[in-house]
Amino acid sequence: MIEIKDLHKSYRMGANSLHVLKGLNLSIKEGELVAIMGSSGSGKSTLLNILGMLDEADSGDYILDGVPIKNLNETKAAKYRNKFLGFIFQSFNLINYKTAIENVALPLYYQRVNRNERQEKSMRYLEKVGLKNWAHHLPSELSGGQKQRVAIARAMAAEPKVLLADELTGALDSKTSYEIMDLVQQINDEGKTILIVTHEPDIAQMCKRIIHLKDGVIVEDSLVEQVRAASYVQ
Amino acid sequence: MFSRDRWQEIFQTISKNKLRTFLSGFTVALGIFIFTVLYGMGNGLKNSFNEFFMGDATNTFSIYPGRTSEPYKGFKSGRTIEFRNDDIEDIKKDFAFYLDEITPVISFSATAKYKGESNSYTINAVAPPYQDMQKTILMKGRYINVKDLEKRSKNIVIGRLVELDLFGKSENALGKFLDVGGIIYRVVGVFQDDDGDNEERIIYMPYTTRQMLDQGTDKIGQITLTYNTNIGYAGAMAFDLSLQKYLKSKHNIAPDDQNAIYLRNMADIVQRNMMFANILQLVVVFVGIGTLIAGVIGISNIMVFVVKERTKELGVRKALGATPASVIGLVLQESIFITTIAGYGGLVLGVGVLSAMGDRFKEDYFISNPGVGLGIVITATLVLVFFGVLAGYVPAKKAANVKPIVALRDE
Numbered sequence: 001m002i003e004i005k006d007l008h009k010s011y012r013m014g015a016n017s018l019h020v021l022k023g024l025n026l027s028i029k030e031g032e033l034v035a036i037m038g039s040s041g042s043g044k045s046t047l048l049n050i051l052g053m054l055d056e057a058d059s060g061d062y063i064l065d066g067v068p069i070k071n072l073n074e075t076k077a078a079k080y081r082n083k084f085l086g087f088i089f090q091s092f093n094l095i096n097y098k099t100a101i102e103n104v105a106l107p108l109y110y111q112r113v114n115r116n117e118r119q120e121k122s123m124r125y126l127e128k129v130g131l132k133n134w135a136h137h138l139p140s141e142l143s144g145g146q147k148q149r150v151a152i153a154r155a156m157a158a159e160p161k162v163l164l165a166d167e168l169t170g171a172l173d174s175k176t177s178y179e180i181m182d183l184v185q186q187i188n189d190e191g192k193t194i195l196i197v198t199h200e201p202d203i204a205q206m207c208k209r210i211i212h213l214k215d216g217v218i219v220e221d222s223l224v225e226q227v228r229a230a231s232y233v234q
Numbered sequence: 235m236f237s238r239d240r241w242q243e244i245f246q247t248i249s250k251n252k253l254r255t256f257l258s259g260f261t262v263a264l265g266i267f268i269f270t271v272l273y274g275m276g277n278g279l280k281n282s283f284n285e286f287f288m289g290d291a292t293n294t295f296s297i298y299p300g301r302t303s304e305p306y307k308g309f310k311s312g313r314t315i316e317f318r319n320d321d322i323e324d325i326k327k328d329f330a331f332y333l334d335e336i337t338p339v340i341s342f343s344a345t346a347k348y349k350g351e352s353n354s355y356t357i358n359a360v361a362p363p364y365q366d367m368q369k370t371i372l373m374k375g376r377y378i379n380v381k382d383l384e385k386r387s388k389n390i391v392i393g394r395l396v397e398l399d400l401f402g403k404s405e406n407a408l409g410k411f412l413d414v415g416g417i418i419y420r421v422v423g424v425f426q427d428d429d430g431d432n433e434e435r436i437i438y439m440p441y442t443t444r445q446m447l448d449q450g451t452d453k454i455g456q457i458t459l460t461y462n463t464n465i466g467y468a469g470a471m472a473f474d475l476s477l478q479k480y481l482k483s484k485h486n487i488a489p490d491d492q493n494a495i496y497l498r499n500m501a502d503i504v505q506r507n508m509m510f511a512n513i514l515q516l517v518v519v520f521v522g523i524g525t526l527i528a529g530v531i532g533i534s535n536i537m538v539f540v541v542k543e544r545t546k547e548l549g550v551r552k553a554l555g556a557t558p559a560s561v562i563g564l565v566l567q568e569s570i571f572i573t574t575i576a577g578y579g580g581l582v583l584g585v586g587v588l589s590a591m592g593d594r595f596k597e598d599y600f601i602s603n604p605g606v607g608l609g610i611v612i613t614a615t616l617v618l619v620f621f622g623v624l625a626g627y628v629p630a631k632k633a634a635n636v637k638p639i640v641a642l643r644d645e
């Protein structure tokens with residue numbers, strides 16, 4: 001599903017250049033649930049943003065579902081993002097003047113799905129994350145955990161091939177975090193490929209594979225015995 | 235561009251972001267409103283102006299005798315100059331090339347009486363050409379004619395308001411006899427005049443009759459003439475000069491004496507005032523353009539602000555699959571919609587204020603019937619919309635091409 005070879009990324013700041021990703025190689029198959037860990041500043045978010053086509057690598061290959069991602073203009077990139085990828089951010093990034101269901105429907109709008117189908121689909125995904133009764137509330141009326149659920153529903157609604165989540169539990173308490181992870185595991189059980197950036201070991205243990213980044217290289221890549229989040233949730 | 239979904243998206247952003255909508259709408263509406271009102275008032279000034287000067291023929295000279303201010307050829311200073319019938323004859327003979335019509339005007343005031351009613355009026359004793367010069371319009375009867383002059387008949391032509399004053403609403407003055415200054419005249423015509431009430435409280439009579447009744451004098455008060463319009467403005471100015479010179483030499487007046495004869499040259503006055511009117515128009519255009527520029531700057535600033543405020547939202551949209559074109563379209567369509575509606579509102583309001591003004595400020599501020607051409611305000615609105623769009627396009631395009639990660643980065 002995801003194939004990267006010798007990926008490099010530097011940030012230029014004035015005369016200086018900060019080499020963040022120093023030749024990464026990684027292969028992720030369909031249906032995997034991967035945690036990316038590492039200390040702060042190790043380049044986790046940078047990697048995820050490149051995988052999500054929100055940012056571009058300086059060199060190296062990136063092949064997503066058999067499609068080489070290289071030198072895309074913004075219009076092409078927008079189409080691929082819409083078709084292949086769903087994002088979940090630490091800070092939710094919901095549009096504050098749109099209700100929960102309108103937020104969920106937004107990627108469908110960009111997929112040119114017609115209005116009725118949009119409505120119906122959005123409601124279905126909101127129901128899936130347990131927010132059916134909150135569909136017509138604004139983000140400002142929702143708790144952090146509820147906002148993140150809306151964000152997950154939004155990422156799922158587009159039915160992408162890969163879900164990318166950057167510290168999706170970073171702003172939540174541990175109980176809420178487990179509830180969210182339970183949801184993530186359910187989605188993964190249905191076969192969706194999911195990548196999660198986190199520096200919480202317990203969250204990482206709920207994935208199937210952990211990749212450790214350090215100073216821009218992968219220092220460890222191991223499969224783990226998955227801990228089911230459901231056992232923490234009643 | 236015109237899909238229902240897109241419009242729904244836009245109406246939603248408009249209604250959920252009232253401050254932003256209000257700011258850009260208000261700027262445009264205010265700009266167009268001020269522009270419309272200013273421009274309309276400028277036009278109102280010009281209207282008053284035209285009304286004022288277009289009433290009478292403009293190819294007219296009026297020559298008034300005065301008093302000499304310096305001694306000349308043995309005559310003392312302070313001598314009163316008087317025109318006589320032979321002055322008319324001489325001008326007719328010696329300036330035939332320039333001259334169109336000429337008439338003496340002997341002005342005096344007298345009390346006119348009819349039955350119980352009486353009132354004091356200005357009486358102008360004139361020759362027939364005076365009708366065309368004053369653009370006097372007859373409502374009934376006729377003007378003074380050549381026969382009146384020859385027979386020194388006691389016929390008069392009275393203004394509409396003279397008839398109203400003395401005869402009331404119901405009685406017809408035509409053919410009636412009127413006592414003017416103790417002498418009985420027959421009313422042969424009633425006229426109206428656009429130039430105001432004073433012009434309709436005048437009585438005309440043959441100048442020959444007046445001279446006969448004034449002890450057979452051949453004195454005339456002033457001379458009014460029209461020149462052949464073919465001579466043009468330069469010709470008129472030349473005629474003006476040589477006529478003054480001619481009359482001064484004939485009446486033994488020093489060539490540089492400014493007080494003995496006064497010649498009022500309408501062509502010159504109109505020319506000068508036209509210049510004034512044109513400068514006025516220029517000022518109005520200038521102020522209008524200034525207002526528009528201020529409006530353009532205002533809407534530009536707001537659009538930059540709007541796009542900046544939406545950076546994060548646009549980043550989210552892009553992360554969810556919005557193409558740059560759809561991001562630009564979203565921003566611009568919203569701004570076009572708001573500015574067009576607001577511009578129209580400002581226009582309607584401005585036109586409303588102008589028509590409410592009407593002729594209310596005519597007396598004090600010389601603004602009559604202010605108004606604006608629809609073309610000019612629509613152009614102004616389009617200019618504002620265009621610049622609003624342009625001002626929005628630049629930052630919108632920039633925002634649309636920024637990598638979403640930059641837009642989404644937390645501060």
Ligand SMILES: Nc1ncnc2c1ncn2[C@@H]1O[C@H](COP(=O)(O)OP(=O)(O)OP(=O)(O)O)[C@@H](O)[C@H]1O
Binds near residue numbers: 013038040199
């Ligand atoms: N836009 C940028 N410009 C310059 N430097 C950047 C930029 N984004 C990230 N960096 C730097 O690159 C390095 C890696 O950043 P990154 O955000 O990938 O780290 P991270 O592993 O996600 O850290 P954290 O756990 O704190 O989120 C950091 O040193 C950071 O300062």
Ligand SMILES: [Mg+2]
Binds near residue numbers: 044045046
């Ligand atoms: Mg990070």
